[in-house]
Amino acid sequence: MPTIFQSKLKFSLALLGLVTITAACQQNISTTQVPREQTPSPQTAQPTNSNSATNPIPSEKSTTPVKFKVETIATGLEVPWDIEPTPDGRIFILERAGRIRLLLNQQLDPTPYPVTLENFSSKGQGGLMDMALHPDYASNKLIYLAYTVETNGAMHTRVSRFRDTGTGLMIDRQIFSADPVDSTKHFGSRIGFGQDRKLYITLGERGKWDKAQDLGTVNGKTLRLQEDGTIPADNPFVGRAGAKPEVFSYGNRNTQAMAFQPGTGLIWQAEHGPSGNDRPGGGDEINIIEAGKNYGWPRIHHSMTQPGLESPLKQFTPATAPGGAAFYTGDRFPQWQGNLFVANLRGQSLQRFTINGRQIMEVENLLSNEYGRLRAVAVVDGYVYVSTSNGDGYGSGNRGADTILRLSPQ
Numbered sequence: 190m191p192t193i194f195q196s197k198l199k200f201s202l203a204l205l206g207l208v209t210i211t212a213a214c215q216q217n218i219s220t221t222q223v224p225r226e227q228t229p230s231p232q233t234a235q236p237t238n239s240n241s242a243t244n245p246i247p248s249e250k251s252t253t254p255v256k257f258k259v260e261t262i263a264t265g266l267e268v269p270w271d272i273e274p275t276p277d278g279r280i281f282i283l284e285r286a287g288r289i290r291l292l293l294n295q296q297l298d299p300t301p302y303p304v305t306l307e308n309f310s311s312k313g314q315g316g317l318m319d320m321a322l323h324p325d326y327a328s329n330k331l332i333y334l335a336y337t338v339e340t341n342g343a344m345h346t347r348v349s350r351f352r353d354t355g356t357g358l359m360i361d362r363q364i365f366s367a368d369p370v371d372s373t374k375h376f377g378s379r380i381g382f383g384q385d386r387k388l389y390i391t392l393g394e395r396g397k398w399d400k401a402q403d404l405g406t407v408n409g410k411t412l413r414l415q416e417d418g419t420i421p422a423d424n425p426f427v428g429r430a431g432a433k434p435e436v437f438s439y440g441n442r443n444t445q446a447m448a449f450q451p452g453t454g455l456i457w458q459a460e461h462g463p464s465g466n467d468r469p470g471g472g473d474e475i476n477i478i479e480a481g482k483n484y485g486w487p488r489i490h491h492s493m494t495q496p497g498l499e500s501p502l503k504q505f506t507p508a509t510a511p512g513g514a515a516f517y518t519g520d521r522f523p524q525w526q527g528n529l530f531v532a533n534l535r536g537q538s539l540q541r542f543t544i545n546g547r548q549i550m551e552v553e554n555l556l557s558n559e560y561g562r563l564r565a566v567a568v569v570d571g572y573v574y575v576s577t578s579n580g581d582g583y584g585s586g587n588r589g590a591d592t593i594l595r596l597s598p599q
């Protein structure tokens with residue numbers, strides 16, 4: 190495994206660094222959300238916990254920005270939600286409309302990679318969302334897809350397992366299906382295998398706020414499953430009356446970005462804060478997700494704290510709208526080793542976070558307002574791949590407006 194980037198704290202520069210970071214973020218995010226000052230006061234002011242947004246962000250002296258070039262690798266795509274490399278050098282691109290595309294030697298295959306998604310629907314914010322390779326994909330060729338389906342007019346997330354034949358995906362079995370809800374938004378639907386070889390699934394609260402706090406539903410949660418869809422015996426709510434045993438964390442509004450930290454195995458997520466309709470706008474969060482913890486929604490949001498609830502490591506107001514995340518590993522950008530990248534939709538930027546242990550040290554905004562809305566980010570062979578999301582309902586809505594970009598050293 191790659192070594193994790195180690196930053197040294199320089200406390201004398203901490204305050205200056207914080208001011209610099211705040212100013213940089215505000216310059217590079219063009220939105221009109223409710224400013225931070227207008228967010229409600231915490232219901233209770235208590236000592237903060239380990240996952241707190243209220244600690245000042247220590248920073249080291251600013252390093253020289255890394256020079257890179259941006260190449261457009263593929264065009265004509267329809268809202269690409271995921272970029273997934275395989276060990277044999279292919280890259281799968283998932284289009285929200287329900288197509289899997291294949292990128293080989295930087296060439297996009299014009300013919301979609303065959304797959305059948307039963308009862309598939311891409312209404313509202315739904316569609317084909319995410320792909321995860323089984324940890325033993327190289328030998329068993331198993332691939333997991335998260336997508337939305339419609340049952341009796343109600344939408345829900347499904348995760349199914351497929352076998353990659355080399356010429357298409359063949360259904361193996363259904364792994365998970367959420368309860369249908371009369372809503373077409375907040376599906377979450379990022380999936381991935383943790384260092385513990387368990388499958389993690391993010392699910393939004395479907396716009397029904399209180400579901401996020403209800404352990405009897407899967408909405409507004411992170412779930413943890415065995416590779417075959419059964420429940421791990423050591424899940425935090427196994428055996429608790431009225432609780433769904435697949436729940437791993439709760440109080441998550443709508444998480445569309447998840448990445449597993451190399452080395453530590455920690456689960457980092459970025460989730461969408463309130464839209465302005467359901468609470469003051471902004472408050473997009475970065476959290477480390479751990480067993481049984483309550484990440485607050487809708488009881489707390491933005492920088493609010495309350496005993497027993499986790500406040501975010503960092504929150505962004507105005508909204509950045511995080512769409513995807515990945516940790517950097519590889520040889521092409523040694524300065525970025527171990528950094529966390531988050532692609533932002535509304536924020537129209539690729540954020541690079543330097544991390545020390547569980548702390549975010551520095552934030553740099555890349556690609557700001559150059560390519561529009563950004564959704565998926567992946568690190569492949571040391572390059573950073575990013576997808577745009579300009580053709581979605583919050584952008585132009587033009588089908589085929591989206592591209593895959595690749596950052597490489599200059």
Ligand SMILES: [Ca+2]
Nearest residue numbers: 474484485486
């Ligand atoms: Ca939260």
